[in-house]
Amino acid sequence: MRSPLTFSIHHKSKENAARTGTVTTPHGSFKTPAFMPVGTRGTVKGLTPQQIRATGSEILLNNAFHLMLRPTDTRIAKLGGVHTFMRWDRPILTDSGGYQAWSMADINTIDDDGVTFKSIIDGSKIRMTPERSIEIQNNLGADIIMAFDDCPSSVEPQSQSVARRRHALTARDGVLTKKQHESRLLQSLDRTARWLSRCDVAHQKRDSQALFGIVQGGTDLDLRHRSVQQICNVDLPGYAIGGVAVGESPEKIAEVVKFTANLLPDEKPRYLMGVGYERDLVAAVAAGMDMFDCVLPTRNARNAHAFTRKGPLNLRNARFAEDMGVIQEGCTCAACANGNSRAYLRHLFACKEMLGGILLSIHNIHHFQSLMIDIRLAIEDNSWSVLSKRWPVLTTST
Numbered sequence: 001m002r003s004p005l006t007f008s009i010h011h012k013s014k015e016n017a018a019r020t021g022t023v024t025t026p027h028g029s030f031k032t033p034a035f036m037p038v039g040t041r042g043t044v045k046g047l048t049p050q051q052i053r054a055t056g057s058e059i060l061l062n063n064a065f066h067l068m069l070r071p072t073d074t075r076i077a078k079l080g081g082v083h084t085f086m087r088w089d090r091p092i093l094t095d096s097g098g099y100q101a102w103s104m105a106d107i108n109t110i111d112d113d114g115v116t117f118k119s120i121i122d123g124s125k126i127r128m129t130p131e132r133s134i135e136i137q138n139n140l141g142a143d144i145i146m147a148f149d150d151c152p153s154s155v156e157p158q159s160q161s162v163a164r165r166r167h168a169l170t171a172r173d174g175v176l177t178k179k180q181h182e183s184r185l186l187q188s189l190d191r192t193a194r195w196l197s198r199c200d201v202a203h204q205k206r207d208s209q210a211l212f213g214i215v216q217g218g219t220d221l222d223l224r225h226r227s228v229q230q231i232c233n234v235d236l237p238g239y240a241i242g243g244v245a246v247g248e249s250p251e252k253i254a255e256v257v258k259f260t261a262n263l264l265p266d267e268k269p270r271y272l273m274g275v276g277y278e279r280d281l282v283a284a285v286a287a288g289m290d291m292f293d294c295v296l297p298t299r300n301a302r303n304a305h306a307f308t309r310k311g312p313l314n315l316r317n318a319r320f321a322e323d324m325g326v327i328q329e330g331c332t333c334a335a336c337a338n339g340n341s342r343a344y345l346r347h348l349f350a351c352k353e354m355l356g357g358i359l360l361s362i363h364n365i366h367h368f369q370s371l372m373i374d375i376r377l378a379i380e381d382n383s384w385s386v387l388s389k390r391w392p393v394l395t396t397s398t
Helices: 049-054 064-069 073-078 082-086 098-103 130-140 163-173 178-202 221-231 250-261 278-287 296-301 342-350 354-380 384-390
Strands: 006-012 019-025 028-032 034-037 060-063 092-095 108-110 115-118 125-128 144-146 210-215 238-241 270-272 291-294
Touching (some): 006 354, 028 034, 034 060, 049 354, 060 064, 064 125, 064 130, 073 130, 082 092, 098 108, 098 115, 125 130, 130 144, 130 178, 178 210, 178 221, 210 221, 221 250, 238 250, 250 278, 296 354, 342 354, 354 384
Parallel strands (some): 034 291, 060 092, 092 144, 144 210, 210 238, 238 270
Antiparallel strands (some): 019 028, 115 125
16 A cells, blocks of 8 residues: 655755655645644644744644544544644644653553543543554544554653653652663563554554654663664654653753664654754754654743744843844744834733734744754755854753
8 A cells, every 4th residue: 555655855964864855745745854833732822824834834743632632533533634623734743642641640550551541621531542542543634643652751750850740750650760760661662562563453544644653762772772673663654753852861862862863764754752942953853853843932932932043032031121122133933024022022921911922932933943944954055064153052051
């Protein structure tokens, strides 16, 4: 059967493993390296499809778990699929729900067959198995769907740097010793491989939806190598690196991604899940990754944090109260092109006006899409070494 997804590589960098290409799906194509804004519940918060397109975005991410809860995957299928439902006629990728097993660890239990969640809507029990995850994604109708995987913490739960995540993980898994955590990582590899085989068998729309497998293994490079062998043993249209940016340092993220990317099939798209800041994206592209998603542009925007080429700005700061400059001089996003000043945006956030988050979301997504454009140009022109001159943020810590 012919794959619903094709991937063409156009240029390869002479300085590293970066490459440009085009992924073609039933709902159109997108250029790679590509950044996907996150529209968890069928919406990129606060933005219309037209506004998202204007940022340069060519593909979005939806979340199967949350859409299954509300309005339900069967209802969306009845209404024509997620593209029709949200009025987005370009490619869509759906996450499988595996990440929620990590991020919502305090309200779920996990076993070899699947995950039992407590509904965040009414408290009822929800059973998610590989088969159910694929059924949900088949119903939603996204162009690219993800295998249901077991995503463990990359480090011992109690050493997590984010308090909420630490609480969630220790609530479910308890306090793990180093040896117990290593055992948990190994368990997740074999479980993820078994679940992928079940996902592949359950997939009912192979002619219209491309299934990607997910590599796990934490920060252990030997386990990453083993997971690549397990996952790539199933012939799929694309593969992803999961289980990064879940507790480890930026340096560890870069090390794991560089090692793992080199093991993935060269001729298929490589997707790094849930990453990240500009420096993380550039390092991942240099390692050979093609696709990315992250909530940072919009989540930070709703909290008055703007991304710029020189570094982030907190527009709630008093120093912007009379600053009539735009977020970033020369930026062509709708917010900057219209002349919305830093002072005005600060005022909107001070008054809790929703327009502040909308304008800043437009700018932040445009910022990341501009980075992708410059990355692609740097690969095509063999000018990678000067990329940091256009993007000083790449040489500063976040």
